[in-house]
Amino acid sequence: MSAFATLAPPYNMPATSRGGTLLNDTAEARSRALNQFLKSVELKAYKIAQAGLRHQDDALDAVQDAMLQLARAYANRPEEEWKPLFYRILENRIRDMQRRRTVRGRVMAWLPFRRDEDDEDLDPIAQAPSQDVPPVARLEIDEAMRALDAALEELPNRQREAFLLRNLEGLDVAQTAQAMGCSEGSVKTHYFRALQALRVKLGEFEL
Amino acid sequence: MNAGEGESSATTPLQLRGLEARSRLVLEAGLTRIDAHTRSRLNQARQAAVAAAARPSYLARIFGSLTSRALMPATGAAAAAVLVAAFMLSGGHHLTSSVADNNPASALDVLDLVTDDDAMNLMEENDSSFYEWAAAQGDNPGQGAAQGAGGETT
16 A cells, blocks of 8 residues: 555545635634624614714615725734724725715706605605614603714714714724824824814703 | 814813713614614625625635745745835934934824814813813723713713
């Protein structure tokens, strides 16, 4: 029997099965971790995108693009880097869409007949909130949410980004700086400015 | 637009921490109100992203093995040569010649202060409440919020 024969895999076992299984396990664990991470950020990311774009479909597109880009380009990076990277991608995407919308608005202004996308009929069942909340509490939450949304809408983009990344997503100063592409000092300034402005705007709501 | 101008003296760090805590509660409540249709679309987007991560891109499939096996040593050597050349051309002593270069983070902060409108406004206004707030603020926004929210229920 030749030496080669002793290296042959056992009967019924494919040649690459052991190494392949290891690789598959690693890839599967990575996929699970990525899925878990994206699940943990998707609602907050959507809320942040919606605050910046004020349009449901655009916000969903922005989050979807950010998820895809993170998965394609950075899935192999250490997991602790995913969050700031994901929000960096998302913020860039939001800014791109805001710029594109400005240009599109200028072009559309020239057209005599145009249909507003917001005129589309919405399915009331699909739009229903997902969890049951007592009516009185719902009204109070609704009012507070409307007030906060309106106040956030009036904030400059960078202040709103800093406020939502820190306060909703809970990123620390360093992670927020990484996500926003600026220094930590700048994050503190934007965040403080946002708090001050919100305090003035929301004072009457005692929020 | 600086909405907080002229109001900063009336805002204490404690009030701001209370605002942080309450607005966080409202934002989190807002997350539970996201409708089923949106949740479903987010779920689909997530599944698509996870599937995309599992399969390498077209270019990566073509060039992946070639780059890793044949070109890696040559690429590494070329990159090292470029780095050495750049260092020698710039003159090594310049790298340690300024105070800012010794601390890149502080250099970045200084640059950011100079170029950031908000920061300049704060400096011009001599807004002491910012520094009080910044001193009381930890790295995490929630650090002082619990104390602030507890002491300042409105």
